[in-house]
Amino acid sequence: MTYDKRKIESVREGYGKALALYGKLNDKVVVLDADVSNSTLTKYFAEEFPERFFNVGIAEAGMIDTAVGLALEGFIPFANAFASLICYRALEQIRTCVSYCNTNVKIAAGYSGISDYKDGPTHHSIFDLAIMRSMPDMTVLVPADSVEAGMMVKAAAELNGPVYLRLSRADMPVIFDYRHKVKIGRGVTLVEGEDLTICCMGTLLGNCLDAAEKLRSSGIYAGVIEISTLKPFDSKIIVDTAIRTGAMVTVEEHNIIGGLYSAVSECLINNNISIPVGPVGIKDHYACTSLNIDDLYEYMGLSVEDIINISKKVIRKKRK
Amino acid sequence: MVLYSEEQIFNLEEISRKLRIRSLEMIYKRGAGHPGGSLSAADIIASLYFYKMKIDPGNPFMENRDRFILSKGHASAVLYAALAMKGYFPEDDLDNWGQLSCHLQGHPDRNKTPGVDMNTGTLGHGINIAAGMLLGGRLKKINFKVYVLLGDGECQGGIIWEGAMTAAKYKLGNLVAILDYNRVQLDGFVKDIMPLEPIVEKWKSFNFEVFQIDGHNIRQILEALDGADNIHGKPVMIIAKTVKGKGVSFMENNCYWHGTAPNKDQLETAKKELLERNKK
Numbered sequence: 001m002t003y004d005k006r007k008i009e010s011v012r013e014g015y016g017k018a019l020a021l022y023g024k025l026n027d028k029v030v031v032l033d034a035d036v037s038n039s040t041l042t043k044y045f046a047e048e049f050p051e052r053f054f055n056v057g058i059a060e061a062g063m064i065d066t067a068v069g070l071a072l073e074g075f076i077p078f079a080n081a082f083a084s085l086i087c088y089r090a091l092e093q094i095r096t097c098v099s100y101c102n103t104n105v106k107i108a109a110g111y112s113g114i115s116d117y118k119d120g121p122t123h124h125s126i127f128d129l130a131i132m133r134s135m136p137d138m139t140v141l142v143p144a145d146s147v148e149a150g151m152m153v154k155a156a157a158e159l160n161g162p163v164y165l166r167l168s169r170a171d172m173p174v175i176f177d178y179r180h181k182v183k184i185g186r187g188v189t190l191v192e193g194e195d196l197t198i199c200c201m202g203t204l205l206g207n208c209l210d211a212a213e214k215l216r217s218s219g220i221y222a223g224v225i226e227i228s229t230l231k232p233f234d235s236k237i238i239v240d241t242a243i244r245t246g247a248m249v250t251v252e253e254h255n256i257i258g259g260l261y262s263a264v265s266e267c268l269i270n271n272n273i274s275i276p277v278g279p280v281g282i283k284d285h286y287a288c289t290s291l292n293i294d295d296l297y298e299y300m301g302l303s304v305e306d307i308i309n310i311s312k313k314v315i316r317k318k319r320k
Numbered sequence: 321m322v323l324y325s326e327e328q329i330f331n332l333e334e335i336s337r338k339l340r341i342r343s344l345e346m347i348y349k350r351g352a353g354h355p356g357g358s359l360s361a362a363d364i365i366a367s368l369y370f371y372k373m374k375i376d377p378g379n380p381f382m383e384n385r386d387r388f389i390l391s392k393g394h395a396s397a398v399l400y401a402a403l404a405m406k407g408y409f410p411e412d413d414l415d416n417w418g419q420l421s422c423h424l425q426g427h428p429d430r431n432k433t434p435g436v437d438m439n440t441g442t443l444g445h446g447i448n449i450a451a452g453m454l455l456g457g458r459l460k461k462i463n464f465k466v467y468v469l470l471g472d473g474e475c476q477g478g479i480i481w482e483g484a485m486t487a488a489k490y491k492l493g494n495l496v497a498i499l500d501y502n503r504v505q506l507d508g509f510v511k512d513i514m515p516l517e518p519i520v521e522k523w524k525s526f527n528f529e530v531f532q533i534d535g536h537n538i539r540q541i542l543e544a545l546d547g548a549d550n551i552h553g554k555p556v557m558i559i560a561k562t563v564k565g566k567g568v569s570f571m572e573n574n575c576y577w578h579g580t581a582p583n584k585d586q587l588e589t590a591k592k593e594l595l596e597r598n599k600k
Contacts (some may be wrong), residue, residue: 030459054455054490061480062448072438073460077452093479097449102431188338262362281376 001190001209003175010201011168014146016041018153019078020048027052028074029216032067034060034081039082039169043078054291064093064105071103076157082116083109083125083166091131098162099135106163108157110264113202113253114282115169116149117296120289125166126282130258132164133231139184140230142166144205147176148228155182166202168253170293173206185229187237193223196315199238201227204251204280205303210319211307221250222311229235230263238267247318248277249310253302256281276312276317328371332538336366338405340567341594342414343397348419348587352426356577358398360502360535360562365410367541368467369402372495377407380434387437387453391446392429392471392500394579395463395464400433408435443474447497454492465548473505478509481526487555488527494598495555496548497528500535502564506578520559528557535560557571567594 023029023045030052037043037055046053055062060081067077079086086109087094098105109128116123132140139159142151149167156163175190190205191212200208205226212222223245242248248268252260260296261279268275282300290296297303339362347353369375373386391397397417405409409423416422423432426498427441438449446468453466474480482502487495501519503510510516529551533540548556564578565571568590582590 030455052459054486055491056482056486058487059479059482061479062486065445065448065479065483066452066455066486068438068445069449069454070456071452072449073453073456075456075459093445096439096442097445101429 007174008171009146009174010171011146012041014149015167016044018150020044022153023049028076030070030075030077032063032079034058034063040080043173060144061090061093064090065097067105068097068103071105078106079109080108083112083128084123087128099138108165110167111169112166112309114287114296117290121286124287127255129254139163142202144226145175151182155184172203176203185232187234188226191224193245194221197223197241197245198249199225200251202253207304208251210304233263235267238264239271242273242275245296246275247314251280255284276314278314280307280308280310323541331540332366335361335370338363339398339401341591342401344590345574346397346414346417347581351581352578353397354394356564357395359566360564361395361500362398363536364498365398365402369406372545384464387466389438389446389468390428390440391475393440396427403435430599438506444477444479450495451486454494465494470499472501472510475516483528491553492555498558500562501559502562504564504575508575523557528555531558533560535562
C-alpha cells in the first residue's frame with residue numbers, strides 16, 4: 001500500500017465537515033460543544049443547523065449530562081470538547097449517565113493524544129483510551145486520518161449506544177480515500193507481511209507505512225494493520241497476523257499502559273499465542289510542549305525510526 | 321388561585337404517611353438505605369406523583385408524559401414506594417429491594433425499574449439532564465414538564481450550577497426544580513459542612529423564578545407546583561424547607577439517620593409515631 005506523502009489534511013477538518021454534512025441526512029443528530037467549536041470544528045454544523053447546536057460554555061461535565069437528556073428524548077447527540085477535559089473532567093458523568101445508563105451519546109474527544117503540541121501536557125490525553133476501553137458498553141473509535149474521521153461520524157451515529165470517538169488536532173497524511181469502508185469492530189490490513197506485523201491505532205499510520213517500506217529495503221517484510229476500533233476489539237485480525245508473521249509491534253499515540261499494546265497483549269494471551277510484541281507508544285510519562293508535532297513525536301519515541309528500531313528488536317527476539 | 325379541598329389535602333397527607341412508613345420498612349428489611357432524606361422528601365413526592373404529574377403507569381415511556389429526576393438518588397426508597405403505589409410494578413417487589421434478582425437497585429435505574437426516568441445516585445446530574453430533555457422536547461415540539469428533586473448537600477457541587485446556567489440560557493420554563501432543603505447531610509449540618517446561604521439569592525441570580533415554601537405543607541406544595549405552570553421563559557426553583565427524618569422524632573435533624581437503617585425496635589417506634597401523627 002502506498003499513499004501520497006504530500007497529501008496532508010486536518011483530521012478535525014475531516015470530522016467537522018462530515019458532521020455538518022451528515023446533519024443534513026439525519027435530523028436526529030444534535031451537537032453540543034463546550035466553547036471550543038472553533039477548535040473542534042463543530043462550527044460548520046453550528047452554521048448549518050443553529051437550532052440543533054448547543055454551546056454550553058466551558059462546562060464539560062454538565063455538557064455530557066445535557067447530551068444524555070437529549071439522547072433520552074431520541075436524539076443522537078455528539079458532545080464535543082478536548083479529550084483531556086471531556087474524558088477526565090466529565091468522567092463520572094460518562095460513567096454513570098452514558099456507560100452505566102447505556103445512553104446513545106457520542107463523545108467526540110478532540111485534540112487527543114499529544115496532538116495539541118502547542119499547549120502541552122495539560123491539553124494532552126495519554127491515558128483516555130485506557131479509561132474508555134474499560135467502560136462497559138462503550139465503543140471506542142480511533143480514526144487514522146481525515147477521511148476515516150469523517151466516515152466515523154456516520155458509523156458512530158448509526159450505532160445505537162455510547163461511543164468514544166478519539167480525534168486528533170493534527171494535520172496528518174491522508175491514507176484512505178472515498179473507497180474505504182469503516183466497519184466498527186474490524187481491523188484493516190494495509191500491507192501483507194511475513195516477518196512481523198506492525199499494528200497501528202490512530203494517526204501514526206503514515207509513520208507505520210513508511211517504516212514498513214524502509215524495512216522492506218533491508219529485507220524485512222513487515223505487514224501493516226490498522227485497528228480503528230479499539231473496542232470491540234478485532235481479535236481475529238490479531239490472531240491471524242500473529243500466527244502468520246510470528247512477531248508484532250503496536251503503535252499508538254497513547255500510554256503503553258491500557259491502550260493498543262495492552263489490548264493486543266490480552267488478545268494474544270487469551271488465544272495462547274506466545275510471540276514477541278514490542279510497543280511503540282508513550283512510556284508512562286507526560287509529554288511536553290513543542291513547536292511542531294513531528295518534533296514531539298520524535299521526542300516521545302513515536303517516529304518512523306522508533307518503529308523501525310522496535311521492529312528489528314522483536315525480529316531478533318523472534319529468531320532467538 | 322387554585323383552591324384545594326380539605327379532602328384532597330387529607331388524602332395526600334395520608335399518602336405521604338404511607339410512603340414514609342413503607343420507606344422505613346424497606347430500609348429496615350434491606351438493612352440499608354437513606355431514611356432521613358426519604359422522610360424529608362415524602363410530601364413532595366406524594367404531591368408530584370399523586371397530584372401533579374401527567375403520567376401513565378401503564379405506559380411509562382409515554383412521549384408527552386411529565387418526567388421526574390430524583391437528583392438526590394439516595395432517597396430511592398420513597399420514590400420506589402410511590403412508583404409501586406402508583407402501579408408501575410407490584411408492591412411486593414419493594415420487599416425484595418436490593419436482592420440480586422430484584423429490579424430495584426440501591427439507586428434508581430431506568431433500565432431496570434419501570435417509571436424511573438433517569439439513573440441517579442451520584443449527585444449533581446438532575447438539572448443538566450432535565451435541560452437536555454427539554455431541549456429535546458422543544459425540537460420535537462412536544463410539551464412536557466421535567467421535575468427535578470435536589471438535595472441541599474448536592475448543591476455544594478459545581479455541576480448543579482452548570483446545569484442552572486444551561487437551563488436559564490435556553491429559557492427552559494418547563495423545568496421545575498425542587499430543593500429538599502432539610503439542612504442536614506451525611507457529616508452534619510449543611511451550614512457547618514459548606515453553607516449554601518443565601519440560597520434564594522443564589523438561584524435568583526442564576527435567573528430562576530424562585531418559590532419558597534414549607535416542604536411539609538401539602539397545600540403550599542400544590543400551590544407552588546401549580547404556580548410553576550404560570551412561569552414562562554425561565555426555569556423554576558421551589559425551595560422547600562423540610563426536616564430531615566420528618567415524622568420520626570428520634571430521626572429528625574440528626575445526620576446519624578442520613579444513611580442508617582433502623583433496627584426492629586426503632587422501626588416499630590417510628591411506625592407508631594407516624595401512625596399517631598394524623599395531622600401535622
